[in-house]
Amino acid sequence: MPNRLAFETSPYLLQHAENPVDWWPWGEAAFEEARRRDVPVLLSVGYSTCHWCHVMAHESFEDEQTAAYMNQHFVNVKVDREERPDVDAVYMAATQALTGQGGWPMTVFLTPDAEPFYAGTYFPPREGYGLPSFVRLLSSIATSWEQRRPDLLANAQALTEHIREGSQPQPREGELPEDALARAVAHSARLYDASLGGFGGAPKFPAPTHLDFLLTQPDGQDMALHTLTRMLAGGIYDQLGGGFHRYSVDAQWLVPHFEKMLYDNAQLVRTLLRAYQRTGREEFAQAARETLSYLEREMLSPEGGFYSAQDADTPTEHGGVEGLTFTWTPDEIREVLGADSDLARRYWNVTDGGNFRDPHQPSYGTRNVLHTPTPLGELARDLGGDVPGRLQAAREKLFAARQSRTQPHTDDKILTSWNGLALAALADAGRILGEGRYLELARRNAEFVREQMRLPDGTLRHTFKDGRASVEGLLEDHALYALGLVALYQAGGDLAHLHWARELWSVIRRDFWDDRAGVFFSTGGRAEGLLTRQAQFFDSAIISDNAAAALLGVWMGRYFADEDAEAVAHRTVQSFHAEMLAAPTGLGGLWQVAAFLRSPHSEVALIGTPAERHPLERELARHFLPFTALAPAERGAGLPVLEGREGGGTAYVCVRHACQLPTRDAAELGRQVGALEG
Template identity: 55%
Template sequence: MPNRLANETSPYLLQHADNPVDWFPWGEDAFAKARAEDKPILLSVGYSACHWCHVMAHESFEDAATAALMNRYFVNIKVDREERPDIDNVYMAAVQALTGQGGWPMTVFMTPDGQPFYAGTYFPPADGHGRPGFPRVLEVLHEKWTSERDTVLQSADGITAHLKQAAARAAAGKAEVTPEAAQRAVELFREVFDSTWGGFGMAPKFPSPSNLEFLLSYAAGSGRDDGAEPTALEMVLQTLRHMATGGMYDQLGGGFARYSVDERWLVPHFEKMLYDNVQLVRVYLHAFQITRDPFFERIARETLAYLEREMLDPEGGFYTAQDADSEGIEGKYFVWTRAELDEHLGDDAALFAAWFGVTPGGNFQDPHHPELTGRNVLTNWQDPEVIAERFGLPPPQLAERVQELRTKMLAVRDQRIRPGLDDKLLTSWNGLALAAFAEAGRILGDASYRDVADRTAQFLREKMWRRGRLFHTYKAGSARVDGMLEDYAYAGLGLVELFKLSGEMEHLDWARELFETALREFRDRDGAGFFETSASGETLIVRQKPFFDAATPSGNGAMALLALWVGRYYNRAEGEEVALEVLSQVHDHMLRAHTGFGTLWQAVEFLLAPRREAVIAGEPAARQPLERELGSRYLPFLAIAPTADATGLPLFEGRDVDEGAVAYVCEDMACQMPVTTAEALAAQLD
């Protein structure tokens, strides 16, 4: 018989609807039951693309004996971390405080009023590998709850006090917005840069797009004359090349996996997340602007094609994630044996194998997955000239043939059992997707990307925006959960990018409205910065302020950038004031934990950059040559304002045009002569 999760819309929660565990969704019903029955709460948090979440579910939550212990001793709550990032962040802080590490599945034991007293991540079904078995944990904690209650409650009070103290802790002072501060941050990135394989630190390696974006903006801005080796730009470009030629990148279908388990970007953790891919699209587009290397354009276009093909909902938004597992095996959908190539490609198998690094014995070993022995993750490390000579094909003909074989093998892979799809839609991540497609349309001049961006903005407006408020998640025709700081910030930044592409004031005006709503609902009136949850939202044991980047930009970092854009376009000094206020809260931490503040370092670069605006006035068709020139250049903090009627912004005053198109470029309150050709515009931008 299905449990209470059967009434939920989250795909992750629905995966547990048939467990013998008496799961509750997060809500008052669960807490009331815990209080009435004097039971502690077992909180389990995960997400649908999490491999070890599936493992623990199969080993423990589907096991009748384990479920019986859970039901007898605890009130059990299951949470989708993507649906409730506020809950996830609060209790992940508890896990990290108690264990020194974090991750998912997250398992937290807490009092009926939500105070944690014991926590961990994955627990095996029996003792082993230095971890206690889950049934033993359940028995021990039940015994402590019944016989050592005072000690447990004292521990819970102490942990909660620690969490509140940590959330309130701030380094109030003056933000250090100087080229020297940014340079010191880059020096710290340099110290952990992998000069062989790119990326930062040791395995496992994550893409960390916010850090890459900071380094690019530094290279083009305050660090232009840095002179140190490797340069910020070199670190980014080397990282991007190695990521896209390794197994981290889907060589057949496009798109990036969550992270690499090794330093070479060879073996990925195979789930594909929307947030990784849309952020990386922008980094590759920016690398293309800087270098004009078609490699970076190709990776961006292939990833965009993957997103449109496999992640785009008919209603206009993007799905959340694709699972790592299919047929119960992580990565099975993506890996190949040499025999499979022979079966499907015949004589062409040798060429395909040479190009993509496929060997008869397999090109990787994963001790956690011996069932994948002999299989290959496709890579693109091979030298095309060597392969061209080996197979007697001119390089252009070789590239064409490889593309034909890729298409054929992608069709073969499409016949396999696919990994699971988490098809809920999140406002925050769709805001990131909106920014990616809008910027792709502007940089690449491809109208199809603008169409996708327009549809995404329409989805957010029609499905996620009600009575002046955003909702966080959408599934099965229903928008749920009050919007959080990241929803307002990411959606606002996406709308700014769409305005830069279209010039339609409705997008920029909505971005301003989202910013103003965030000021009212999320800003700390007693301190500084922004809370993750609104003043009118649900009260958890701690109200956190997100400053630290995770896989996505921190809410405060993204809001600082949105404040700067709103201030720039609407000529509001408040924009810089808000950004400086946010930076003042963490200025002492940004150098000590530099890799966690890439978004806020971008805000520093924004503040350091000259104030530049480019108004392109005229009808859309006439503007195209001038807009192409702008799109070809990496100018991350240039306020681009296309307009047909020169109304709606202070920037537009006196800048109408009778015919054709005119570009007006201004820097630090001084404007250059209007120009009408791309060549003249290029001269002003150089």
């Protein structure tokens, strides 16, 4: 019989709806049940495309005996970390405090008052990996609850107080030194892998927020560009279908963890487009197009929203096999390509020995993750003939064959925050590449979010699934979607999008800003059922919500002459300046804010109809201007930067409140804005 999760919309929760475990969703009812039965709560947190979450579910949560013990001794609560990042963040802090590390699946034991007293991540069904078996752990916790409860409660209270203290930043004042940006770049250089790109050793994550910061710094851009180049040649990039897998398990960007996340791909599209502006290198633009094609093909909902993620595992009769959809044997290549298989095997480095095996499914053998260690130009010089054309034909045939395979599961919930990242990527692609279909997708996304996920008071919901928007919107939802709207205004010139971003800024200031501490909290004042509110400043896989909100504040200051908004952004940097200096690579978002605040006030107003603006916009798209307020409009009204401007396809370039002569000539515009590029 299905358990209570059958009534939820989260794909992750629904994956566990037929477990023999008597799961409860997160909520007061579960804790009331724990108080009634006088038992602890077992909190299990994961997400639908998490490989080790699947492993633990199969080993333990689908096992009748294990489930019976869980049901007898605990109230069991299952949480989708993507649906409730606020819950995840609180108990991840507890897990890290107790174990020194974190990850998913996350397993936390709580009192009926939601206070944690023991935590870990994955636990195997039998002792191994230096861990106790899950059943042994359950027995130990249950016994301790019966026989040593005062000790457990004392530990829970102490840990809860530690989490609360750590999440309540104290008011601080301080300024970054004059050479702070240079110091941040120098710190990155010390961690930089000059041979393979990226920072540190294995595993390697894309870290687009940090790459975006480096691209704004003349001494940092080469590190970012080389990292992107190595990623595009590696297996972390889907060589056939476009898009990026979640991370590389090695230092070479070769073998990925095969999940594909909306947030990675949306952010990396913007990073690639910025790299294209910096260099003019077509491979960056082409990778952005291919990644957007992947998102449109496999992640776009009928309503216009984008789904969250795709699984690492391919379903088979023997269970999930990681990477099976994406990997190849030489025989499979020969079967699809025939005479051209030798060229394809050489280009994508397909060998008899292979480079990947799922350790949990050894019967599927060793297979090949496609990657391109030999540049196409070098291969064409060696072999002559139409090598690029032959390889493009091979790519299309292999992709068609791959599409006929069983595909990984797609998590089809729609998250506002991650859709904000996708909105920004589409808007930038439309503006920089000059391809209108991206703008149409962006406008459709904005219309969907406005109609389905915005409440009458202007606040946003966090998630949408099966026609229902739910979960109170977080700071990340309001800040990231507003930043996407700023990008959409810059690309399309519809002032309504910028004014909607300003509305969201007002919500952020009202519901998430703490003036005493000088930080933004991740949850609103109405957040219920949480031990504490947290202020997040380290970038995770996405830019931190404090950095996103501060960036939005600077944009509001530049567009609307809102000195208070820019002052809030400056105060946020002041509040975290010590952390920024201590760990620059983990706070790329706040370093972008610092760089933005130190950049000269610069605006480019483009007045005229879309047709009149077009040649000027195409010239402007060639230039890397991350901290310039681009202001397209049909008439000179609606923003301070537009007031008094005349139309007819005229550009006005202003720096530090001093404007150059207006121009209708694209070449002259290029000369004027060229001075703004760092």
